[in-house]
Amino acid sequence: MDIQPELCKVDDALGILVGKWKPIILLTLLKEGTKRFSDLKRSVPGITQKMLTNQLRDLEDEDIITRKVYAQVPPKVEYSMTEYGKSLEPILIAMHEWGTAHTLHKMRKISTQSLDME
Amino acid sequence: MDIQPELCKVDDALGILVGKWKPIILLTLLKEGTKRFSDLKRSVPGITQKMLTNQLRDLEDEDIITRKVYAQVPPKVEYSMTEYGKSLEPILIAMHEWGTAHTLHKMRKISTQSLDME
DNA sequence: CTGAATCCCTGTGGATACTG
DNA sequence: CAGTATCCACAGGGATTCAG
Numbered sequence: 001m002d003i004q005p006e007l008c009k010v011d012d013a014l015g016i017l018v019g020k021w022k023p024i025i026l027l028t029l030l031k032e033g034t035k036r037f038s039d040l041k042r043s044v045p046g047i048t049q050k051m052l053t054n055q056l057r058d059l060e061d062e063d064i065i066t067r068k069v070y071a072q073v074p075p076k077v078e079y080s081m082t083e084y085g086k087s088l089e090p091i092l093i094a095m096h097e098w099g100t101a102h103t104l105h106k107m108r109k110i111s112t113q114s115l116d117m118e
Numbered sequence: 119m120d121i122q123p124e125l126c127k128v129d130d131a132l133g134i135l136v137g138k139w140k141p142i143i144l145l146t147l148l149k150e151g152t153k154r155f156s157d158l159k160r161s162v163p164g165i166t167q168k169m170l171t172n173q174l175r176d177l178e179d180e181d182i183i184t185r186k187v188y189a190q191v192p193p194k195v196e197y198s199m200t201e202y203g204k205s206l207e208p209i210l211i212a213m214h215e216w217g218t219a220h221t222l223h224k225m226r227k228i229s230t231q232s233l234d235m236e
Numbered sequence: 237c238t239g240a241a242t243c244c245c246t247g248t249g250g251a252t253a254c255t256g
Numbered sequence: 257c258a259g260t261a262t263c264c265a266c267a268g269g270g271a272t273t274c275a276g
Binding site: 008009010011012013014016017018023024027062063084087088090091092094095096097098099100101102103105109 | 126127128129130131132134135136141142145180181202205206208209210212213214215216217218219220221223227
């Protein structure tokens with residue numbers, strides 16, 4: 001692997017994943033498949049309509065997810081991962097596992113500091 | 119893997135990696151090993167002293183890198199990955215490779231759009 | 237050489253209200 | 257139901273200057 005600072009491709013991948021709600025949205029779609037807007041909103045506690053729309057648009061623009069609109073009343077819009085988007089799954093899982101381990105790491109660090117103070 | 123929105127560990131991993139210069143700093147240290155401040159600055163074109171210091175502090179606080187100060191004049195400070203920090207390498211490489219592929223993906227998309235317009 | 241301190245600008249995210 | 261449209265607050269990042 002070549003590491004040329006000028007063309008760090010890690011940033012491109014990060015650009016897709018970064019966003020306060022993107023990881024959980026992606027994990028939800030990966031795990032539960034196609035979901036409509038309101039279901040997605042329920043699956044992501046605390047998110048506002050505006051933010052859900054924003055994050056979905058970003059992901060759609062990058063071809064990570066697809067948006068299917070049903071011409072009916074009331075409106076129905078479904079979101080799902082693209083085949084291309086699914087290629088992110090290994091990275092998301094790796095980060096989820098690393099993050100889980102990191103939480104334990106921090107807890108050990110804190111308890112060690114407590115001992116140092118005694 | 120369980121996906122509980124309330125405790126999305128992907129965000130913990132992202133929190134470490136996110137920062138305009140962190141990926142390239144980490145890749146540099148992983149590839150070239152221990153480096154001193156001024157060398158690191160040269161390895162990351164365009165970064166300011168303030169930002170380099172900031173990003174290094176962040177990574178140090180998370181135990182990803184270590185900082186070794188030599189008591190001498192002029193000052194000499196060396197940075198290197200911790201063993202723990204090295205556990206991030208697979209993720210960084212995966213993101214680098216995904217990012218490289220994504221760049222090609224976007225180029226294909228653009229050329230397709232050009233055809234559509236003709 | 238390494239780094240702290242300051243000021244400033246921008247983007248991201250959030251609260252809220254409105255609409256087909 | 258599935259969005260838009262505003263307005264606003266805050267943190268990240270950058271230019272510059274000072275210091276041990």
